Amino acid sequence: MSAPQRVRHPRPVGPVPALGRAEATLVEHYPRLVRLAYLILPPRLGRHRRVVVAHGVVQNALPARPWPLKHGRVPGPRGDQAPVLGWIMRRVVGAALSYEHGNTRWRRALRPALPAVWGLTLTPRIGDAEELALEQQMATVPAEARAAFVLQHMEGYAPGAAAELLAAAGVTDPEAALRTAEVLGPQDGTRAGLLLDSVEFDPCTVQARPTDLLRRRHWRRWGAAAALLVAVVLTVGQSGGDTVSPDLDGSPAAGGVMVDPSSLVHASATAWKASSRIDFTVWPARGGLIDDRSLLGHVLRTWARPGPDVRVSAAPGTGTGPSPAPPQLLYAGRVDDADVVLLYDGQRVVRYTKNMGRPAELTLSRADNSDVTSAAALVLSRTDGRTRFLFAPWVAESTTRDLLAPDNPAKPLHVGDDGVSDTVPSPGLTGTCSNWPALQLRSSESIAEKHAFLLTDLGDLSPVHLTYTPPPGGGVPARQPREATGAAALVSWSHTACTLRSMADGGVRAVNNWIFAEQQLPENAGQAQWLCSRADTWNGPGRAIVRFQPPTTAAREPGTLVADARDTSYCSRFNQHVLADVRWNAPSGTSYLLAAGSRAVARITVTGQVRADSTATTLAVKAAPGQSAELGALLSTGRKLAAVH
Template sequence: MPMDERTRAEVERAEAALVEHYPRLVRLAYLVLPPSMGRHRKVLTAHGLVQRALPWRAPRRPAGALPAQRGADPGAGYDLVRQRTVELALAYEERQRPAVLLPTVPFVWGLRLFPRAGGADELALDQALSAVPAAVRAALGLWQLEGLDADAARAVLVRAGVADPEAAQRAAGQVDRRTAGTAALLNSGEFDPCTVQARPTDLLRRRQRVRATAVLAAVLVAGTVAVAALPGGPPATGPVPTAAQQALDPARLLRTPHEQWAETSRVDFTAWPPRGRQAGDRQLLARALRVWAAPPPGTRIVAAADTSTRPPAAPPRLLYAGLIDNVMVVVLHDGERLVRYAEPEGATPTLHFARVDAADLTSAGGLVIGRGNGWLRYLIAPWVSDVAVRDLLAPEAPPHGLHLAPDGVTDRIPLPPADGVPCGHWPATQFRSSPRIDDRRSFLVTDLGDLAPVHLTYLPSPGAGGPGEATGTPALHSWARTACTLRSLRGTGVRAVNNWAYAQQDLPEGGGTATWVCNRADTWRGPGRAVVQFLPPATGPADPGKTAGRARGTAACSPFGRHVLGDVHWQAKSGKWYLLAAGSSEVAGIDVTGGVRAGAAAATLAVPAGPQAPVRVAGRLGDGRSLLALRP
């Protein structure tokens, strides 16, 4: 409704609704705002635009006119501020920020504000929302946060200027179907800009700015003295650059000699030489360093789980600078993180951070240099001599080789299927190391959304030592049946995933032999996730197994957690149901209590039990300790 048609009563109702439902409105605004703003700016902007959603003033009453009556609909005021909130938040898409919102209020100096971090489900939803337009996020918020039906939500979107509200609602439905419990996740702390954590900004850079301002003032005051100084005196010496200033000097970037990778015992990203045609372009390198140190408004920042986005504290190492699919790319390494700066033509830059400390020959074998709609390109390590692609769901199919550019960039490689898409294939890349530093071993990596690909390994039995490469026939057949479970790990900062075939079990009624696999994912920051999968005899090489148990933040199935136990309900061809359980080699016995009571003095157990029978399964280790089965 135009401003001059609003009555004072309507404005008062809107003000009351805004105050009463302020957290609800700010959460909606925070959801709609572009993820590229960063969480700190999104928090402040969400508060600012909700406070500006209230009409500035009510029109004056004509002389002699009676005061307008308060409407009977108490929700009309809330509808007004919600409509205005959605309009203002949508205006930030494609950098169409309304000038009326500048400067942003509230203004916070010296602190970074961000909502409480959520878990893997919240992270997955946040990544899904980052990939869709603001109109889709608005449609999802009006549906799941506001509880509007399709017609009411469509009306709000139409009034807000959305060109195709039906398409936005369909896309919102797709996001909702790909994410379990969307409404609960959107109401969690991850998306609550009213309950925030505070951290200081970069203290050194802030101190340097204050010092620089003081120095500038001193120079201006002393300018006349400098002009009057006699010529021929000793040359003036400027202040010594600080470490933070040196880190922004492209001339100080570390550059590894091209053949050092074959002459060092530290085979990781520190052994990568600089590559790319723009490796000598100081203007490009300076821009990348400046954006890293102080991202300008609109910069899209993507960070792997638990990866810092702090500015460089010392000159980083240059790994690559060049043009990748019409995008200028610079990759830097500061000893702990990979930082990829992408500069699309005519668009705002992107910074992508990934933690890679303690990388080795395999985990530093490549990085994602470019990514597009359904494809990616790797920049391979200088010690990788051959690259091929294979489908994990087709273990018998041979890999096909990839062409490498002279600077180490691969051809396009298909991406693994996204969530909600049938898992009919899973591309993995097979690297082979150079004989100059290794025995030309092959190893498999796959993409899970971060800069560093994930190393896939296989452990056939407890007595086989540590995990080996997943390139042999048994390993490929094991991964064919478990690869699709990798989708749950996307964007969680995973370094390596191992399949451990910890037990085999003869099934009742001549049902064949089943394999019990513990799928262990290790993150760069340390904690891991374990999933026990039951693999009965399959009709096809890629038939998926059944998840028997899972645990997060655990050492299970790692060198520091070698004992594991799982159980599952299984139906024989006769139609009869059984409870099956299997433990690793040091499990000396299994006890079942609850709806079924049974025991076995062995590492496997099979007893008749209904599919819904509640049970508690515990194992007895050889040293007398007990071990509970992982729960689904």
């Protein structure tokens, strides 16, 4: 296990505190500062790595030069204007933020910084469900938003002071960070502060466990082999030779990447039952060829250095280079007359396929931060319009259903003891959209009781998770996405399933159908729905498709397209406000301008040749064809909202 590297803290702005005063202040507030750094650091580092890095960030926050501190512009926490603590806190925040996109990689010193932990995994104690939910929420927002949330609710900063400190720490848009932070945690600020002060986020009270003992044994073996390899290279270099050093499997090493099949990581068959992390890391290795060292070694070498006869493809935003560390073996077996191997390197899933007489294929997809649904299945093969899946060990029940026939019951899908399913029809991505096959799976009760969810194949290795958000209710809290297995959700997806074609092969992780408004149409024409379909990708960018669905919309018909916004936060948890409009003809032939907004819209205004005003979330006004109209809204918070286009 590598020790954390020294972080170069952001360059100080203004006077620097005296070294003695800075050290005394840092020691006095050490637990508080380490907790602050831990909460800001990206969760992708893992709990152990975040603990060690958080301590390193704080311990390296002392100033390099012992200058006396005079009056500075860095605000102090909780109304305390102590300039030394404010100066140190700004250093800690800036250093922790720099880890978000790995941009400290080239600025770290060569020697490791203290503390260095070897042979142990240090993790904070596990909190309750609320703390876990908050941890999962914070993992979905940028580091700047986490910092804004923690500064306000744990350190007691006012929004203006938090924005000032974030700006001093190098955040380019502090106001955007504050807005994003508003969606985190409970609405009660006191409760949010109590959660942040819990043991779940205390990197100074930790549990110690040994690291992977078998992996450490492999590391010792690799270390010895590496030393031998260096000696061979030096000997060859001195003799002027031009030979290539062999790797552990007797074949050429590929750019320094280890290709020994014995280095592959294996999870135990029951690891998922004892883990709080339910993703690909707890998939056991399955298949009839998991002990075939020749095949596995060939796959590793092919991935490390694919030849001209290997077809390499990757989902958008997915790198194709080899893994720098030994990957985990998920599957190796014979599937539909082809050798298939699935590997996972913590960030990507890699599928190797070799059919007799055809070129080998390497397919890669992002899979980081997966969960019980997005890591529930992988595509093993696609042949003749049919797909075969490998299911996660926690999938207790597997069925299939046609999304275009919501009233038809789901049909059982047979799955072998090795987790391999029978083939199911693939969705037709071209031609007439007459049916849309989907998987309806249920998790084991060891994971969650009665937890069923929908997945559909859009061409990548991981099927896409389908969810549903019902119309706004009478209560105050906003409704959250839920599994799309209920009657209303299935009806909603019967209208929009065919629109998923436009998202095929796009690296999509999940799609949510959100009914953000319902509207009684003029002339007693019934009740219409306003729908936003939000697609989130594995690599970040999202897409929002807004549609108007009158009550006469038949199954398989998606209604009227209002807007198609790409690379946007519309209709996500970070942008829950939407306003849209459409021209609609009543049964009498009269033309209307219809508008609708999400639950926080307090007033809708139409200006131009068409003029109208409504204090509800919907509006209907007669508008002749060709008449111009400009739409705007006011939120309950006082902020203005423009229509999505």
